Amino acid sequence: MIRSETINYVADGLSMIGQLYAQDATAAPRPGVLVFPEAFGLGYHAKSRAERLAGLGYVALACDLHGGGQVLDDLGAVMGLIGPMRADPASTRARARGGLDALLKQPGVDQARIGAIGFCFGGTMALELARSGADLAGVVGFHSGLLTARPQDATSIKGKVLACIGADDPAVPFDERRAFEEEMRAGGVDWQLHVYGGVVHSFTNKNADRMNRPEMVRYDAKTDARSWASMQSFFTEVFAA
Known part of the structure; x- marks a missing residue:
């Protein structure tokens, strides 16, 4: 059975409200995973993904973005x-770090096996947390912004990186993908970039179609499933004892 608990924490001077998901307690500590939401804030999409991660055996914290649980x-x-x-990642990193500190305080979390995922701007948050030098085994970004104002900080990334991007995403154009590749190479990072043909932004979010902007944001069930499977394989690798 999956249990859910509201977690209050402070990050970047804001009072944050996250949602923790985990299976009933077991004897052995389990890897923890941070889940960072899209730019609109911590809504159903990120929470449902955190719950799915808990179903896979992880302790997952869906993190607040704007404070007060605002969506x-x-x-x-x-x-x-x-x-x-985006212009100054210090605030982004501080908000992500607050979520990390909150997760590390939770019982049953293996502090040596921590990962992060994020969607859209949440993917940017996961990457910026890694660039800050946080002790993360791996991070995954789904249709995430890849650019940073501090690409030189890639040398501080301690874990592995996976980015899953739509080939036709207007928010993540080819030049941004190329800059990300150059950043990862220069930083000596163990990285992967999965690019899905015919796919645009927000391909994991079923509510994306409500915006009626199919040329920009559009759910894609096949890519959603493929990228989630890639994440599972990635975490199996990075969390291996």
């Missing part, structure tokens, strides 16, 4: 909040 619905307002965080 915003105005794209302009969201971009106004996200823009400064």
Whole structure:
């Protein structure tokens, strides 16, 4: 049985409200996984993915983004909040680090086996946390922004990296993918980039189609399944004893 618990923590000066998911307690500590949401905030999508991770045997914390558990619905307002965080990753890293510290305090978590995943801007958060030098075994970004204002920090990445991107995603164009590859190479990172043909942004989110912007955001069931399977294989590898 999966249990769920609200977790309150502080990050970047904000009062955060996350949601923890885990199977009933077992004797052996289990790997922990942070789940960072899309730019709108911690809603059903990220929480449901954290619950699925718990079903796989991990302790998963779906992390707050904007504080107070806010989920915003105005794209302009969201971009106004996200823009400064992209320009200076210190705030992004601080919010991600707060989630990491909260996860590490939870009983039953193997502190030597921690990973992070994220969707859209949440993928950026996972990558920035890795660039900050956090002790992560691996991070996975789904349709995540790949660029950073501090590419030189890739040398601080301690774990492995997997990014899953739509080949036709207007939010992650080819030049951004190429810059990411160059960053990973220069940083000596163990990295993978999975690119899915005919796929745009938000391919894991079934609610993406509600925006009526199929040229920009569109759910893709096949790619959703493929990328999730890639994540499972990746975590099996990085969490191997």
